[in-house]
Amino acid sequence: MSTAPDYLQDATSLLSSNGFATGKTWYHGTSSALLPSIQKHGLKRSGDQAMNQMAKQTMATIGNSYVETIEPVFLTQSKEIAYYWAQQTIRQRSTRFEGDELPVVVAVNLPADQAAKVRPDVGAAGLLMVKEGEGYLAFIAGLYDKAGLAVPGIDLMKADRMEYLNKLGMAYCDQNIDPECLDLVA
Numbered sequence: 636m637s638t639a640p641d642y643l644q645d646a647t648s649l650l651s652s653n654g655f656a657t658g659k660t661w662y663h664g665t666s667s668a669l670l671p672s673i674q675k676h677g678l679k680r681s682g683d684q685a686m687n688q689m690a691k692q693t694m695a696t697i698g699n700s701y702v703e704t705i706e707p708v709f710l711t712q713s714k715e716i717a718y719y720w721a722q723q724t725i726r727q728r729s730t731r732f733e734g735d736e737l738p739v740v741v742a743v744n745l746p747a748d749q750a751a752k753v754r755p756d757v758g759a760a761g762l763l764m765v766k767e768g769e770g771y772l773a774f775i776a777g778l779y780d781k782a783g784l785a786v787p788g789i790d791l792m793k794a795d796r797m798e799y800l801n802k803l804g805m806a807y808c809d810q811n812i813d814p815e816c817l818d819l820v821a
Contacts, residue, residue, distance in 0.1 A: 662712070665724050
């Protein structure tokens with residue numbers, strides 16, 4: 636995993652012993668290949684339709700049915716964390732699609748009624764218990780270390796739901812987000 640470009644490195648300024656500060660702006664990391672659609676249609680729950688279609692085709696090829704799940708739009712309060720997830724998106728897409736995709740970060744400024752519906756991503760507990768999640772926890776530990784703070788100890792199964800937001804920078808919105816709410820961070 637490469638380090639985020641300087642203009643995206645904000646974790647040190649957001650971190651305190653209480654975790655990541657939250658402001659009015661959220662961030663979403665994705666692939667440059669998806670950016671034109673996001674800018675036109677917004678951030679849609681269940682996200683990458685091309686990846687979903689490939690999974691559906693794969694399952695049909697091997698004779699299994701595929702039930703598409705509707706996932707929320709994943710957000711974080713840190714551009715640096717969003718960049719991490721953008722890199723993960725590219726890594727996942729590279730198994731199915733050829734091309735030169737780059738990680739991009741989108742700033743999300745929600746209207747007050749929608750902002751009130753952003754929730755800590757407690758569902759991430761399952762992800763954090765597998766290899767991909769171990770990488771994320773190591774990444775988060777590196778951000779705390781860089782900020783000169785102790786890495787928080789979190790029991791993923793017993794943690795208060797706010798710890799997922801405050802200490803791990805993981806949130807979601809269970810609604811589509813309109814393109815007017817989005818700006819490419821450049």
